[in-house]
Amino acid sequence: MDAQAFREFGKAAVDFVADYLENIRDHDVLPSVEPGYLLDLLPKQMPETPETWSEVLKDIDRVIKPGLTHWQSPNMHAYYPTSVSYPSIVGEMLASGFSIMGFSWICSPACTELEVVVMDWLAKFLNLPQHFLHENEGPGGGVIQGSASEAVLVAVLAAREQAVRRLRLSQPELSESEIRGKLIAYSSDQSNSCIEKAGVLAAMPIKLLPAGEDLVLRGDALKHAIEQDVAAGLIPVICIASLGTTGTCAYDDIESLATICEQNDVWLHVDAAYAGGAFALEECSELRRGLERVDSLNFNLHKFMLVNFDCAAMWLRDANKVIDSFNVDRIYLKHKHEGQTQIPDFRHWQIPLGRRFRALKVWITFRTLGAEGLRAHIRKHIRLAEQFEDLVKADERFELIAPRALGLVCFRAKGDNEITSQLLQRLMERKKIYMVKAEHCGQLFLRFAVCGMDPKPSDIEFAWTEIESQLTSLCAEQQVNSRKAGELSELTHHLSGLHLTNETLQR
Amino acid sequence: MDAQAFREFGKAAVDFVADYLENIRDHDVLPSVEPGYLLDLLPKQMPETPETWSEVLKDIDRVIKPGLTHWQSPNMHAYYPTSVSYPSIVGEMLASGFSIMGFSWICSPACTELEVVVMDWLAKFLNLPQHFLHENEGPGGGVIQGSASEAVLVAVLAAREQAVRRLRLSQPELSESEIRGKLIAYSSDQSNSCIEKAGVLAAMPIKLLPAGEDLVLRGDALKHAIEQDVAAGLIPVICIASLGTTGTCAYDDIESLATICEQNDVWLHVDAAYAGGAFALEECSELRRGLERVDSLNFNLHKFMLVNFDCAAMWLRDANKVIDSFNVDRIYLKHKHEGQTQIPDFRHWQIPLGRRFRALKVWITFRTLGAEGLRAHIRKHIRLAEQFEDLVKADERFELIAPRALGLVCFRAKGDNEITSQLLQRLMERKKIYMVKAEHCGQLFLRFAVCGMDPKPSDIEFAWTEIESQLTSLCAEQQVNSRKAGELSELTHHLSGLHLTNETLQR
Known part of the structure; x- marks a missing residue:
């Protein structure tokens, strides 16, 4: 692939990502595929000759997207958020465009030094103690x-x-x-x-x-x-x-x-x-x-x-x-400035030797959102979780298992674990929202985490309607089932009076 | 940043990367900055309010690029190659656009299954033993x-x-x-x-x-x-x-x-x-x-x-x-299909819990280059290293320290280590090419690795000319120096005959 094809492919991919994220609510958050779906769709060997990028992009739409769990969807409420932002995506692409290694200062001074800068920015933004700052020269x-x-x-x-x-x-x-x-x-x-x-x-x-x-x-x-x-x-x-x-x-x-x-x-x-x-x-x-x-x-x-x-x-x-x-150093890793300055050689701070230029996406994200943008994002998560918490509290069929904390609400359907377990199973089968369960002291509960790139109050409404309506359906079905079970037991009793065998009954 | 701004920023960044890689020979492979250069250029805190993406992109050009060691340059000959390709860059961007987590199948079936597919593709491409394949169900x-x-x-x-x-x-x-x-x-x-x-x-x-x-x-x-x-x-x-x-x-x-x-x-x-x-x-x-x-x-x-x-x-x-x-599993990580299928939950195969969708860039790269493209790339590295090896062999001032192996040639200037060490120092100061030294049995040598995204025979010529001409200059300077030293020692001898003190001489 030459630079011209990259310009076309890259820009088409930018639009693909923008379209995907703008329309993410169109997809169920959970995919409708069975294990092994992709193994059946793809060839068993890599192609011998090159294929065009447009074929590949079409396949991403056709075979990859249907197998994604949409972590950037506002209907994702499982685990904790894994949020991306537009500037961060661009930062990741620029970093892979440079494709440098940052295991020592000389390997790319900008990589090490930008990491020092953004880690200090972040430490100050988070109000961390002074001794965690590089600029202190401690x-x-x-x-x-x-x-x-x-x-x-x-x-x-x-x-x-x-x-x-x-x-x-x-x-x-x-x-x-x-x-x-x-x-x-x-x-x-x-x-x-x-x-x-x-x-x-x-x-x-x-x-x-x-x-x-x-x-x-x-x-x-x-x-x-x-x-x-x-x-x-x-x-x-x-x-x-x-x-x-x-x-x-x-x-x-x-x-x-x-x-x-x-x-x-x-x-x-x-x-x-x-x-x-x-x-x-x-x-x-x-x-x-x-x-x-x-x-x-x-x-x-x-x-x-x-x-x-x-x-x-x-x-x-x-x-x-x-x-x-x-x-555990080697001669080929040494460089002239090593140990002479306050600039760290980060390879000694971590497990692997290699390191990507991750500071770049951090820097780009922080600058284009600003401290006020980052604070607003966290506050939004908290506010949306409060909204959900209020909805739980207002419905006497549910209970909180712990106080809401930041963007997380832990709750369950009152009663034995079975109802909460069945509720989650229904929700997972419907694939509209995704939560996971956890357990404490024998009590099963659901974790509702505010996630996604840009969740809104209407998304919380959507999730709550899904949850409470499914509990309503579940209870209704159970009543029907238990009425049927009651009727069946009555019928059995009646039939057994007629001295019919079980075998006859089951036919 | 909204989707529209992302479309603009993303496409500008695609062009930025294409321009960078197309013109990478314009830069010295090593940067001309001193430790701490970036700390002096950037503010000590993140901005309170958002800045525009165009300001940020300008700064990447102004302050980041000058601090890069250009790993994709064909004049990079240090370590082993860290090669990127255009399709891989797009793959990385798409993966960060999806920003999914792949620690279990349900987390994003496509992530796990595409990894199974490409790892089998790669194993077959590399002619690895059958028992390393997923498709064997072993x-x-x-x-x-x-x-x-x-x-x-x-x-x-x-x-x-x-x-x-x-x-x-x-x-x-x-x-x-x-x-x-x-x-x-x-x-x-x-x-x-x-x-x-x-x-x-x-x-x-x-x-x-x-x-x-x-x-x-x-x-x-x-x-x-x-x-x-x-x-x-x-x-x-x-x-x-x-x-x-x-x-x-x-x-x-x-x-x-x-x-x-x-x-x-x-x-x-x-x-x-x-x-x-x-x-x-x-x-x-x-x-x-x-x-x-x-x-x-x-x-x-x-x-x-x-x-x-x-x-x-x-x-x-x-x-x-x-x-x-x-x-070491937890209830919130379990899912319905776990352990029931031949699809692995890769979190158990690795150290961290989280995992990126790295298979996507692999798949895109393999498909757009094809097996023949990948083989051609490796053969090109070998051929270029052979070209360099021939140049070393043809110059009696140099010697190989080991046989050329794939894209690596290990060589030194004949004589004591000092000359090789000084040669490398000169080359590093000139910043045109980047090699690192290593040592075996007391012999210092230079490692010349073919690297970069798209190295050509003319790049090997360029590197060789740089190396051998610098050895020529170094030897010439040393001859001048030793002649000067000889003259100085003669002069001292003469002056000492005149009974002048050292202090007078040094004035």
């Missing part, structure tokens, strides 16, 4: 990781290596493998699966401590666990707190956790993948309490900052603790 | 990881967990931490730094075994190491072989390594990040020897397949070994 700073999972894993691995080094000095009688065998980490039983997975990957068990009834993890639970573990000869390493949790967006109590971590030389990491966006709002300043005492923090820009995945911000109080743990 | 298959580093880490971690489980059964007298403390892995001292880093992250030492004089790791070196380690009570887990190595693109001897691995129940992973592309060529079929005996394999599509980073293919002989090791 050992702290921010970095873009691929995902929250990676950010958590980086914190877990760095904390592990730091603990091993510390213990080798303080307890020289222990071998390295004895030390590693005693390491233990903590999180809440409400935390994201990626935290437990980080423990598996790091070969360091992560104890999932029981959150309170309000689903919040507090210092006393951590204190109790640490006391028990230390008594049993274990070595506490890191606690991963959540702001907020995946199930209900509960906020762990950072202040009391920090106190226990400080007393026990335990690394405190905060996974604020979703709620971190609210740090930007004065009315949510309570959420930031204790952040000046944490060692590291992660926040997903695709959740609230309208920058498309992947783009997970991570801040470290002391980046040297990660660099020390991960640096 | 336990094997391919997956797209973010980078070679991640692929290697996945193999290392899965091998580690499988070994722990095996040993817990076979040696129940050992505790888990005793087992973990005895685990050991192997690679060559020529392997990429990401392999050593995987060992650090996995808390499992990776012994870097001495490659032969030809820089190849063979079974006998592995056998020797394993015998020693087993005698010392250690437990061999995995060997990571390279096809080819980062320094010189040497090919480890897979057959003899496989024999030792099979005898010792050791996982054999092959890092073919660069050379994997040559599996597609009949004339390179020798390279595929032994692949039917390996457990896992990784290959970077951005190196030879014209798909932009990040896109690292990984194949597993038995994916269940990874899934078993990594699966």
Whole structure:
């Protein structure tokens, strides 16, 4: 493909994307395909000779689009939002147009330096503590990781290596493998699966401590666990707190956790993948309490900052603790300015060597939306969730399972779990809206998250009408069924009086 | 930004990218900026109100482009290629336009299924063994990881967990931490730094075994190491072989390594990040020897397949070994079809939970270039490297340090390291071409890799002229300097005869 064909293909693709996003409400949010649909539609081998871009674009419309779950639809209410914005899409394309690697400064100075700039911009926008800024020339700073999972894993691995080094000095009688065998980490039983997975990957068990009834993890639970573990000869390493949790967006109590971590030389990491966006709002300043005492923090820009995945911000109080743990350098990676300046070589801050120019889409998005645009977006999510919460509260057939938190409402149909489960099944089959279920203390509930690129009050109305009308239908059907069951049982009783056999009845 | 503005911005950006790539030879490959240049140019805070996209695009031209190292330039000869193509850029944009998540089938069936399709296409194109195909419905298959580093880490971690489980059964007298403390892995001292880093992250030492004089790791070196380690009570887990190595693109001897691995129940992973592309060529079929005996394999599509980073293919002989090791599921991630079909839930095949729709750019690139286009691209790299090799051989001031391998030529100026080092320094200062140095057995050498989106024979001529003319200048300057030094020493001798003090002389 030459540059001229690219100009045509690229512009057609821009229109394709604009048309798709402008008309996203035309599609059911969930696709109507069965597993394997695409395997049957596509050839078993790549074509030997080139095909034209227009054929390919037609196929994207014909075979790919029908198999998409539309995450940018306002009828997406599953998981947490994965929001894109128009400027971010352009930023991603420009970055792939440059296709540079950013593993060291010399590899593309603009890549490293723009990341320093936007991570400081973001830290200030979110009102994070000063020691997380690059401009302070301290050992702290921010970095873009691929995902929250990676950010958590980086914190877990760095904390592990730091603990091993510390213990080798303080307890020289222990071998390295004895030390590693005693390491233990903590999180809440409400935390994201990626935290437990980080423990598996790091070969360091992560104890999932029981959150309170309000689903919040507090210092006393951590204190109790640490006391028990230390008594049993274990070595506490890191606690991963959540702001907020995946199930209900509960906020762990950072202040009391920090106190226990400080007393026990335990690394405190905060996974604020979703709620971190609210740090930007004065009315949510309570959420930031204790952040000046944490060692590291992660926040997903695709959740609230309208920058498309992947783009997970991570801040470290002391980046040297990660660099020390991960640096395995080779001569071909060295460059003249290495280590001489305050410009980080971000490859030492992360797991992979390679890195994309992700700062570009962040910069473009921040500049074209402005701080006021970003704040307005978060506030809109909160307002729409309030609207949904009011609708739930006003319908006595439903109940909230936890307080609304930011853009998330957790609710269920009153009564046993079966009705909520059946309701979700109907909604999934109808494919108009997409929610997922979760469970707490044996109670099944539905998570309604405000998502999509540009959700509106009418979308919330639409979702609510869908939910409550399906509950109405479900209950009506159940009444019919139970009346039928009653009639059938009466009939059976009557027939059995006639001494007819079951076999006759079933014919 | 609304859809209309996006249509304008997007199309302007398409032209910007096309102009950039068409005129990439106009720029020095290395930028003329000093560390911190961008920090001085940009504001310390994000703007409060939105700026127009045209201002931003102007700034990309004004402040970003001057800070880029131009990886798509044909004058890039450092590291290995990171090649993009026009269709891949469009694919990346479309994927960010959809901005879906692909961590399970229901999250977007097209995302998972297209990945199954293109990974099988690629496996067939590369003539990989049958058991790496999804269509065989066996336990094997391919997956797209973010980078070679991640692929290697996945193999290392899965091998580690499988070994722990095996040993817990076979040696129940050992505790888990005793087992973990005895685990050991192997690679060559020529392997990429990401392999050593995987060992650090996995808390499992990776012994870097001495490659032969030809820089190849063979079974006998592995056998020797394993015998020693087993005698010392250690437990061999995995060997990571390279096809080819980062320094010189040497090919480890897979057959003899496989024999030792099979005898010792050791996982054999092959890092073919660069050379994997040559599996597609009949004339390179020798390279595929032994692949039917390996457990896992990784290959970077951005190196030879014209798909932009990040896109690292990984194949597993038995994916269940990874899934078993990594699966930590939650109720909100389950879906109706899970585990019922042959369609994988790729989140269990990788480290993070989230995943982008990377298969889309692969599919678009493969279809618009065709198998013949991809093979032609690899053959072009080889031909251009041959052209460069001939130029080196024809100039008696230079010597090859290893045989040319695919698109890589390793060479040096004859004589001591100082001259090669100074030559590279001059070249870096002039910024016309970019190479990096490496070292083997005390000999410093330069790596000349054919890179860029569309390199031509004239680009090789350009690079060679730059290199040899700079050596000529360097030698001339050195002769002048040594003559001057000679004259100065004579003059000093003469002056000292006049009993003048040094102070007088220096005035």
